[in-house]
Amino acid sequence: MLRLENVNVYYGESHILRNVSFHIEAGQVACVMGRNGVGKSTTLKAIMGLLPVRSGQVFFDGVDITKDATDRRAKRGLAYVPQGREIIPHLSVRENLKLGYWARGKGSNGMTEQSAFDEVYTLFPKLTQILERPGGVLSGGEQQQLAIGRAILSSPKVLLLDEPTEGIQPSIVDQIEDVIIGFKSARRFAIVLVEQGLHFAARLADSYVVMAKGAVVAAGRAGELTHEQVRQHLVV
């Protein structure tokens, strides 16, 4: 479904991603793990087309999308919830959600607009109380619920989630984790999840990718992650 082959990404002359390869099948959850600064967010940005790939390829649904612009990738079915959430501050919650619904073009969702929105409101009831509020004034937890709601309104085939519970108060963390676990059970889309929390990653992942210094240093099926890999690459 989504495959990276020897992807290399640079910021200027700094070589950030080094021959990153991994793949994910429809409906599966892959967790990308690793310490701060190893290139996890850069990997998601490269998948989404927000950074140029200098060499290597990204395939989606059997098509080489390495040179596609970001909006084209969104239309094909990639949705992205960035680490900084990137809610549009001057648009209301309702307008931010509409951007998600229209991201793949009219009708691609397969649901009526109302039923697609109702699904998001069921997942995140809080959003119904703040629909007219500007995105810029929301709390971190509200922004994250909005960002995830907006992403799934595009009815993606693959959802890229970058540390969705980072810096969010514990009660909302539980709610967001439950929603992600629900996505996994429904298996309507695959998820590439950047996650530092080992416990949550272990609970959710079908496969894992561990990165260090811009490279994949371990990968496999969930459950195959060894204590030695955790000690060497994950625990601070």
Ligand SMILES: Nc1ncnc2c1ncn2[C@@H]1O[C@H](COP(=O)(O)OP(=O)(O)OP(=O)(O)O)[C@@H](O)[C@H]1O
């Ligand atoms: N705009 C940029 N210009 C130059 N270097 C950058 C830029 N953005 C990120 N980097 C560098 O690229 C490397 C990888 O960053 P990235 O954000 O992908 O790490 P990460 O694994 O997501 O870390 P974290 O766990 O802290 O989110 C880091 O060394 C970072 O300093």
Ligand SMILES: [Mg+2]
């Ligand atoms: Mg990051």
